[in-house]
Amino acid sequence: MEYHNKEVKAAEVALKKLFADSEDKRAILRSPELAALFDRLKMLPAGKARADFGREVNALKQELEQMVREAAQPKAEVSAIDVTAPFDANTPADSRPSLLPMEGGSQHPVTQELKVILDIFSRMGFTAVESREIDDDYHMFTSLNFPPDHPARDEYDTFTTDEGLLAPAHTSIMQNRFLKAHKKDLAKGQAISAVVPGRVFRNEDLDARHEHTFYQLEGIYVDKGINAGHLIATLKTFLEEYYGQSLEVKTQPFYFPFTEPSFEFALSCPFCAKKGCQVCSYTGWIELLGCGMIHPNVLKEAGIDAQTYTGFAWGMGIERLVMMKYGIEDVRLFESANLKFLRQFS
Numbered sequence: 001m002e003y004h005n006k007e008v009k010a011a012e013v014a015l016k017k018l019f020a021d022s023e024d025k026r027a028i029l030r031s032p033e034l035a036a037l038f039d040r041l042k043m044l045p046a047g048k049a050r051a052d053f054g055r056e057v058n059a060l061k062q063e064l065e066q067m068v069r070e071a072a073q074p075k076a077e078v079s080a081i082d083v084t085a086p087f088d089a090n091t092p093a094d095s096r097p098s099l100l101p102m103e104g105g106s107q108h109p110v111t112q113e114l115k116v117i118l119d120i121f122s123r124m125g126f127t128a129v130e131s132r133e134i135d136d137d138y139h140m141f142t143s144l145n146f147p148p149d150h151p152a153r154d155e156y157d158t159f160t161t162d163e164g165l166l167a168p169a170h171t172s173i174m175q176n177r178f179l180k181a182h183k184k185d186l187a188k189g190q191a192i193s194a195v196v197p198g199r200v201f202r203n204e205d206l207d208a209r210h211e212h213t214f215y216q217l218e219g220i221y222v223d224k225g226i227n228a229g230h231l232i233a234t235l236k237t238f239l240e241e242y243y244g245q246s247l248e249v250k251t252q253p254f255y256f257p258f259t260e261p262s263f264e265f266a267l268s269c270p271f272c273a274k275k276g277c278q279v280c281s282y283t284g285w286i287e288l289l290g291c292g293m294i295h296p297n298v299l300k301e302a303g304i305d306a307q308t309y310t311g312f313a314w315g316m317g318i319e320r321l322v323m324m325k326y327g328i329e330d331v332r333l334f335e336s337a338n339l340k341f342l343r344q345f346s
């Protein structure tokens with residue numbers, strides 16, 4: 001409403017400003033400005049001027065009461081915004097992508113298979129130790145018998161922080177830690193045995209067989225009188241249990257700084273029983289992992305007497321195991337968040 005009386009108009013401006021500025025909106029109804037207008041009204045002589053003034057003062061009071069009532073109303077319901085949703089909050093409901101309802105989700109195939117793998121190794125007496133996703137040069141290289149500037153370091157080219165920390169390129173980073181923590185067990189006549197699952201990172205050119213981020217399972221076993229026969233039997237037992245069939249295995253010499261001797265470990269193709277197929281590139285064999293006898297320098301670095309104790313270690317890519325189990329042809333699917341792929345495992 002438009003007020004014509006100067007005093008009422010001045011009060012209107014002052015009170016609307018007070019209304020906008022104050023937390024307690026009802027305060028304007030008790031304000032001295034409004035009371036002064038009613039005091040003034042009482043003092044005016046009866047007549048047209050008083051009648052006009054009274055009408056405007058009452059109208060202003062009603063307007064203010066209406067504003068206070070509206071401010072007290074609860075705000076219109078605004079639905080919560082999911083900031084993680086893969087679309088803009090303003091996208092109309094009918095153009096939003098159909099998402100997997102939460103109760104319809106499932107574990108990632110790597111997580112599912114890792115449970116199976118750890119269950120097998122746990123029944124074989126191995127403790128599971130989680131790896132870590134940031135580490136230092138000592139645990140990544142030095143403690144594992146990689147001398148500074150050794151060319152073998154290039155095989156493990158990974159990501160580094162400005163502070164010189166590394167995103168681990170293998171879960172062997174836990175070897176020195178676990179050996180040190182459990183060397184006391186050896187004196188008590190107990191073997192050191194662990195499997196170490198974890199996420200690892202490589203600076204790779206990506207293709208169907210190479211991914212910059214993947215999962216690895218390290219295994220370590222140390223005791224008196226351990227030899228390569230124990231290593232091969234352990235891996236064969238695991239693989240036959242995992243693939244649910246008898247398999248042949250073979251090793252050929254290889255080089256790793258942290259094992260001596262080192263082997264490349266192959267198994268007979270679980271798809272074609274050595275007849276030759278696409279999975280094994282028609283060779284009947286699949287090279288699966290690297291392994292070997294733990295280098296005496298690695299044992300010494302952890303404070304273990306390498307004359308008395310020997311041990312073996314291996315590292316295998318978990319995606320590779322899973323790919324062979326289900327005939328998955330592209331490793332990049334695992335990190336793709338592709339629902340068509342993931343739903344096959346739900």
Ligand SMILES: [Zn+2]
Pocket residue numbers: 269270271272273274275276277278279280281282284285
């Ligand atoms: Zn085959």
